[in-house]
Each structure stands twice: as structure tokens, then as C-alpha cells.
Amino acid sequence: MNLQDKASLLSGRDFWSTEPVGGVRSAVLSDGPHGVRRQKAQADHVGIHESLPATCFPPAVAVGSSWDPSVAGRLAAAVATEARALDVQVNLGPGVNIKRSPLCGRNFEYYSEDPLLTGVLATAHVKALQAEGVGASVKHFAANNQESGRMRISAEIDERTLREIYLPAFERVVKQAGPATVMAAYNKINGVYASQHPWLLTQVLRDEWGFDGVVVSDWGAVNDRVAALKAGLDLEMPGNPANDAKIVQAVLSGELDEADVDRSVSRVRTMTERWRPEAAAFDADAHHALARELAGECAVLLKNSHDVLPVEADVRTIAVVGPFATSPRYQGGGSSHITPTRVDIPLEEIRKLAGDRVITTDPDGADLAIVFTGPADADESEGYDRASLDLPAEQIELILATARAARRTVVVLSNGGVVSLEGWHDEVDAILEGWLLGQAGGGAIADLLFGVTAPSGRLAETIPLRLQDTASYLNFPGEQDHVRYGEGVMIGYRYHESAERPVRYPFGHGLTYTRFEVGDLKVAATGDDTAHVSVVVTNTGERYGKHVVQLYVATQAGPVRRPVRELRAFTKVALEPGRSSTVAFDLDARAFAYWDVAQGRWLVAPGDYAIQIGENASAIVAEEILKLAGEVIARELSLDSSVGEWFGHPVVGPVLMRHIAATMTEEQQAVAAEHEDLLKMIESLPMHQFLSPLGVRLPDEAVRDMIELSRTHQ
Ligand code: BGC
Numbered sequence: 001m002n003l004q005d006k007a008s009l010l011s012g013r014d015f016w017s018t019e020p021v022g023g024v025r026s027a028v029l030s031d032g033p034h035g036v037r038r039q040k041a042q043a044d045h046v047g048i049h050e051s052l053p054a055t056c057f058p059p060a061v062a063v064g065s066s067w068d069p070s071v072a073g074r075l076a077a078a079v080a081t082e083a084r085a086l087d088v089q090v091n092l093g094p095g096v097n098i099k100r101s102p103l104c105g106r107n108f109e110y111y112s113e114d115p116l117l118t119g120v121l122a123t124a125h126v127k128a129l130q131a132e133g134v135g136a137s138v139k140h141f142a143a144n145n146q147e148s149g150r151m152r153i154s155a156e157i158d159e160r161t162l163r164e165i166y167l168p169a170f171e172r173v174v175k176q177a178g179p180a181t182v183m184a185a186y187n188k189i190n191g192v193y194a195s196q197h198p199w200l201l202t203q204v205l206r207d208e209w210g211f212d213g214v215v216v217s218d219w220g221a222v223n224d225r226v227a228a229l230k231a232g233l234d235l236e237m238p239g240n241p242a243n244d245a246k247i248v249q250a251v252l253s254g255e256l257d258e259a260d261v262d263r264s265v266s267r268v269r270t271m272t273e274r275w276r277p278e279a280a281a282f283d284a285d286a287h288h289a290l291a292r293e294l295a296g297e298c299a300v301l302l303k304n305s306h307d308v309l310p311v312e313a314d315v316r317t318i319a320v321v322g323p324f325a326t327s328p329r330y331q332g333g334g335s336s337h338i339t340p341t342r343v344d345i346p347l348e349e350i351r352k353l354a355g356d357r358v359i360t361t362d363p364d365g366a367d368l369a370i371v372f373t374g375p376a377d378a379d380e381s382e383g384y385d386r387a388s389l390d391l392p393a394e395q396i397e398l399i400l401a402t403a404r405a406a407r408r409t410v411v412v413l414s415n416g417g418v419v420s421l422e423g424w425h426d427e428v429d430a431i432l433e434g435w436l437l438g439q440a441g442g443g444a445i446a447d448l449l450f451g452v453t454a455p456s457g458r459l460a461e462t463i464p465l466r467l468q469d470t471a472s473y474l475n476f477p478g479e480q481d482h483v484r485y486g487e488g489v490m491i492g493y494r495y496h497e498s499a500e501r502p503v504r505y506p507f508g509h510g511l512t513y514t515r516f517e518v519g520d521l522k523v524a525a526t527g528d529d530t531a532h533v534s535v536v537v538t539n540t541g542e543r544y545g546k547h548v549v550q551l552y553v554a555t556q557a558g559p560v561r562r563p564v565r566e567l568r569a570f571t572k573v574a575l576e577p578g579r580s581s582t583v584a585f586d587l588d589a590r591a592f593a594y595w596d597v598a599q600g601r602w603l604v605a606p607g608d609y610a611i612q613i614g615e616n617a618s619a620i621v622a623e624e625i626l627k628l629a630g631e632v633i634a635r636e637l638s639l640d641s642s643v644g645e646w647f648g649h650p651v652v653g654p655v656l657m658r659h660i661a662a663t664m665t666e667e668q669q670a671v672a673a674e675h676e677d678l679l680k681m682i683e684s685l686p687m688h689q690f691l692s693p694l695g696v697r698l699p700d701e702a703v704r705d706m707i708e709l710s711r712t713h714q
Contacts, residue, residue: 003251004244008021008241011244012237013026014239015043015239029090029091029181031335031336033076033079034079034331035055036082043238045220047333051339052339053341055291056341059109059416059435060111060121061108062299062457064112065510066456066457071294071298075125076136078287079129080277084278089275089276090137094139095109096170097140098113099113100145100472100491101472102386102470103385105381111169111460120570122138127176130177130179132277133275135275136177137179138182139185140186143189144186146385146477146478149477153481154191154483155485156191156482157485159595160595171209174205182205183218195228196224198230214267217236217237222243226246229256235268235271288341288342295445296447298435300433300510301431302433303428315368317368318354318360319369320361321372325370328414329374329377329414329436330343335382340439348442350449353446364405367408368410369402369409371410373391373411373412380415380417400427408429412432418461418463422504432455451543454512462492462505462506469502472487493506493618496618506616510616512546514539515539516538516541516547518538521624522535529593530587534582535622536582538575538578539579551585552617554566555592555607555610557630558603569585604631608627634713637652637710639688639707643679647679655706659698663698
């Protein structure tokens with residue numbers, strides 16, 4: 001290939017495919033991720049033009065609530081089959097950005113406010129998709145947590161927050177599933193476009209995590225093509241001949257090394273060769289049935305007073321009201337929008353399961369009213385953020401009027417982002433949070449209402465009482481092209497639990513039609529920074545059901561402020577009534593680690609770690625304390641180090657104590673011992689202030705020796 005050919009391979013041929021050049025075949029990259037959006041005629045990436053029919057599976061907001069990697073995996077395997085049928089080699093997803101604010105317009109495309117839950121589900125998705133020979137594109141790398149100003153906003157984030165919250169899901173997918181591509185986001189991170197960020201795209205992604213696939217730009221995310229290539233962005237999408245010419249020019253002028261071009265060419269070539277599965281046909285009926293089954297795993301039963309659900313035999317007349325009963329909302333707007341093969345209508349699905357009951361639209365005289373409601377389609381989409389958490393006023397009025405008229409009222413919500421339940425929550429008997437469940441959501445909801453299936457979803461994001469109670473409230477969506485992640489690692493439940501802010505429903509909450517108990521928690525260290533945990537879960541109710549065992553770690557060990565607790569493991573167990581099962585977890589060092597900015601790495605501090613089993617993030621039902629040896633960090637000392645750091649140094653501290661004691665009379669020592677608060681007053685002083693005429697005088701040689709001692713004990 002000549003230089004011109006090489007450059008042309010590094011941007012698309014058109015909107016969705018790569019350039020066939022020099023014997024390298026073209027590959028089609030297409031959205032994603034909860035179905036295949038394959039456009040054959042006019043192309044766009046905002047969901048305007050038609051795409052070929054494909055099964056619309058539950059979007060990520062729903063899959064997040066399944067807390068079940070097999071749901072993500074089965075969905076992705078089916079999407080892969082459809083991709084093969086529609087001649088797509090790379091399906092653009094999953095989206096693994098963290099839900100920083102409930103207002104983010106694209107939250108329906110993301111799994112959770114928690115990086116572990118997000119990472120586990122996304123890893124299952126990528127593994128299953130790629131096992132069928134279709135490549136994945138993990139997106140949007142990174143810190144793309146809002147739509148406001150999305151193409152140029154600079155996300156200002158400290159490194160610990162990036163490492164602990166916004167990068168781990170990408171890291172897990174890259175290390176455990178080896179995605180074909182990673183998609184560079186539109187936004188800047190700390191002033192540098194993600195698409196031309198050498199630290200992000202090369203140092204972290206490739207050097208630290210070992211990524212060997214293609215970095216592809218989000219559609220239109222490249223600003224300076226040469227800088228992007230140097231930083232590690234291989235493929236620009238869509239096609240951009242002007243930028244190809246800039247690559248050629250930069251090599252000819254010596255600004256760009258041709259070896260950089262060759263490296264990206266080789267990666268794109270490998271991608272087009274490796275991800276080329278055989279064509280397949282797909283069974284639309286079978287996939288619709290699968291979409292219904294998976295959707296049933298995702299809905300969350302938030303409230304169920306008087307056990308109003310499942311619908312009992314003595315309920316004779318059911319009123320079905322609300323706009324979404326007949327025209328359901330089941331996916332969000334923008335580039336992920338799928339043209340479904342068919343759509344279940346909730347009212348029709350209810351009729352099928354209602355037997356000889358009377359179905360009406362009049363809540364008056366009804367034993368039970370079911371209200372299908374949520375924000376309008378136009379309220380939630382890619383491209384803009386939401387203005388508020390409230391349901392439209394007329395929908396709230398409909399809920400209240402129905403609740404006044406019917407004997408019992410159930411609300412079924414369809415929404416891509418969290419909506420406020422305030423103002424009507426206490427007036428209704430049950431709330432089923434349906435999120436956006438895909439094309440078979442109507443059938444799945446009918447199954448859940450009538451007890452054909454049991455709800456088993458758990459909240460993957462907190463439902464706050466007020467928007468003002470959310471951690472990013474004052475810093476979202478930023479101003480003048482900057483958004484400061486001032487809340488740091490304290491987002492979602494990490495914030496609500498740490499600041500003791502009450503919420504309507506906590507992260508991890510979800511009810512079902514039976515009861516579970518967990519007990520016999522056993523915890524044992526298996527090394528300095530690893531542990532084995534087991535717990536017994538029992539179905540103590542009368543019906544079959546599924547329970548999500550949630551393991552949180554709580555600690556204040558180490559020099560940084562830790563969230564009150566963090567999710568570190570989970571699993572979903574299915575049990576018949578009366579049956580028990582032992583669930584075991586092996587916790588690795590990352591379950592206990594924080595990112596130490598001084599050391600530039602993960603660190604497990606020595607100390608106590610509470611292993612907590614939670615019903616959800618705020619209801620802990622079992623706890624054991626684990627002591628970990630961790631890693632004692634002896635930092636090199638200097639005269640600028642603080643007095644506290646000198647005394648706290650594991651080797652130098654005792655030596656310093658002896659030196660100081662030697663300079664004091666017995667009387668002075670007694671006074672010092674009586675005034676423990678003295679150390680508190682001086683511990684933040686730099687050592688050179690302490691070793692002054694106002695403090696203590698130690699021989700210069702002794703001080704030099706101690707500094708040397710700290711250097712040799714790092
Ligand atoms: C979106 C991506 C999508 C791409 C292609 C962009 O606007 O941010 O998620 O994959 O378009 O449609």
C-alpha cells in the first residue's frame with residue numbers, strides 16, 4: 001500500500017463502512033447495542049432515517065436492572081446473529097458510561113451509576129457478541145456523562161475519580177473480553193479531546209490495560225486528525241478524505257512518523273480480517289420471545305402494598321389507562337434507535353392473560369386500575385439532557401384521578417431515566433418500574449402483572465426524593481464549556497449513603513412475590529489483600545423467585561475519604577420456596593483498593609474492612625469485619641514532609657521519638673505525655689518548621705540519617 005492508500009484506510013469509505021483498499025476488505029460498523037440499526041439507503045447517526053427491521057431488545061437501562069450477566073450475554077448473542085444476517089461486522093456498543101446525573105439524556109443507553117455492575121454486564125455483552133464473530137465497540141471512552149455541550153465540553157476530573165468511577169467498566173471489558181474496538185468520545189477530558197488524548201488512548205488503554213484492538217472515533221469526534229493519530233486513534237468515522245490528505249501531508253512534512261500510520265493500518269486490517277463471521281439467518285419469532293423473556297428479568301417492582309400484585313383471582317374488573325397502554329414507549333431516541341420487527345401492545349397482552357375478567361378504560365367501579373405512564377418520547381433522547389425529573393403534569397393528574405376512582409391502583413412506568421415519584425407515590429398501591437423494555441416489553445409486563453413471571457429486577461440507580469439531593473446537582477451540566485466533577489468519587493449511592501441523604505428508593509432496591517433471607521455469612525482472608533466470602537440465601541416465602549445477593553465493602557482505611565460502602569460483588573439466585581443455596585465470592589485486591597495518586601497505582605491499606613450483605617445499598621442485613629494486612633507504604637521523607645508523616649512513618653517514626661525524647665528533660669516528657677493534643681496541633685506543620693528555634697533542635701546528622709533511612713525503606 002502506498003501512503004495515500006494507508007491514509008484512506010484510516011477513515012471510512014462512507015457513513016458506516018471502512019475503505020476497501022490494498023487487498024483489505026471493507027467492514028461495516030453499525031449501531032447498537034440493543035439491536036442492529038442497519039441503514040441501507042440514507043444514513044445518519046441521530047435516528048432520523050429508516051433502518052432495516054431488527055429485534056429491539058431491552059436497552060441498557062433495563063439490562064442494568066437485571067443485575068444478571070446472562071441477560072446481557074443472551075441479548076448480545078441474539079444481536080450478533082442479527083448482525084450476521086444484516087451484514088454487519090462490528091456492532092457499536094455497549095455504552096458503559098456511568099450515570100453521573102439522572103438528567104443525562106442518554107442514561108437509557110447506559111447500565112448503572114455503579115462501575116462494577118456496569119463492567120460485569122458489559123463484559124458479558126462483549127464476550128457473547130464476539131463469540132458469534134461480531135466485533136464490539138465499547139463506548140464512549142471516556143467521561144461522556146452528559147449530552148449538554150457533548151462535542152466540546154471539558155470534563156474536569158481528578159485522577160482518583162477517573163480511576164475509581166469512570167474508567168473501571170472500560171478496564172474490565174478491555175482486560176476480560178478483548179473488544180474489537182473502543183470508541184473515543186466527543187468530549188474533552190481535562191482540556192484535551194478524548195479522541196486525541198495520549199494518556200487515555202495509549203498510556204492507560206494500551207500500555208496499562210493491554211488493549212490490542214482498534215480505537216475508532218465517535219461519529220465526527222475527530223478535531224485534529226494528526227494529533228488524534230499520534231495519540232492512538234486509529235480509525236476515523238465516518239469517511240473524511242480531507243483528513244486522509246492531512247495524514248499524507250504530515251508524513252511528507254516530517255510532522256508525523258510513517259510508523260504511526262503503519263501501526264494503525266495494521267490494526268484496522270486485523271479488525272477487518274478477524275471480525276468477519278459467516279452470514280446467518282435469524283428467527284424473528286424466536287427473538288421476539290427471547291426479548292420478552294429478557295425484559296421480564298429487568299423490570300423493578302418498587303412498591304407492592306397489600307400484595308396487590310400479582311393480580312389475584314378475586315379481581316374481576318381491571319381498568320387499563322394511560323397513553324402507553326396502547327402506544328408503548330420501549331426505546332430511546334438517537335443513534336441507538338432500532339426499527340422493530342413488531343411491537344407488543346400492553347393492553348392486548350393484558351387481555352390475553354386476563355381470562356374472563358372485564359377489561360375497561362374506566363377506573364370507576366374497577367377492582368384494580370393499571371396506569372401506563374412516563375415521560376414523552378421527546379423528553380429523553382441522545383443529543384440533549386433532561387430539564388427535570390418530573391412526569392408531565394397531565395400524567396401526574398391521570399395517576400391521582402385514577403387512584404381516587406379505583407379500589408386499587410398500579411402504576412407501570414416507562415422511562416429511560418429516573419423519574420420523580422413524589423406527589424403521587426403514596427396514593428397508589430404498587431409501582432412497577434418498567435424502564436424501556438424493548439419491543440416485547442408489553443408482553444413481559446403482562447407476564448409480571450399476572451404472576452406468569454416474578455419480578456427480579458433491582459435498581460441500578462438511585463431514585464432520589466429531589467434532584468437537589470443528587471451528588472452532581474451543583475456541578476451539572478457545567479458552564480462555559482467546562483463541567484467540574486466536584487463530587488469526586490461520591491456519586492449515586494456512594495454519595496447518598498455517605499452524606500446520609502434520604503432517598504425514595506436506594507440503589508439495589510427491588511421487590512418480588514416471595515421473601516428471601518440471607519444468613520450464615522462467613523468471611524476469611526486468603527492473603528494480605530484478598531478474601532473468600534460465603535453466605536446462605538433461602539426462599540422463605542410461598543412462590544418461586546430470584547434474589548440478588550449484593551456484597552458491599554465498607555472501610556475508612558487509607559489516607560483518602562472512602563464512600564461509606566461500595567458494591568464489590570453480586571449474583572442473582574433463583575430458588576423454589578423453602579430452598580436454600582450457598583453463594584460464594586472470591587474478592588480480589590481491587591475489592592479493597594483505592595487509587596493512590598501519590599503512588600500512581602491501586603493500593604490496599606492495612607485495616608478493617610466490613611463485608612456487608614445488603615438488601616440494597618442502604619439496608620445491610622449481615623456484616624463481618626475482615627482485617628487485612630494490606631500494604632504498608634513507607635514514603636520517602638523530606639524536610640517538607642509533615643510532622644505527622646514523620647511520626648507516622650513505620651521505620652523512622654520510632655527513631656524520631658527516641659531522638660526527641662533524648663532532647664527533653666523528664667519533666668518535659670511528662671508534660672508532653674499529658675498533652676496528646678500537642679501532636680494534633682503540630683502534625684500538619686512541615687518538618688523544617690518543627691525543627692526550628694521555636695520547635696525542637698536535633699543534630700543535622702541525625703535528621704540526614706533519618707531521611708536516608710526513609711529512602712532505603714520505600
Ligand atoms: C453516537 C454513538 C453512535 C454513533 C454512530 C454517535 O452520535 O454517540 O453512540 O455509535 O453516533 O451512530
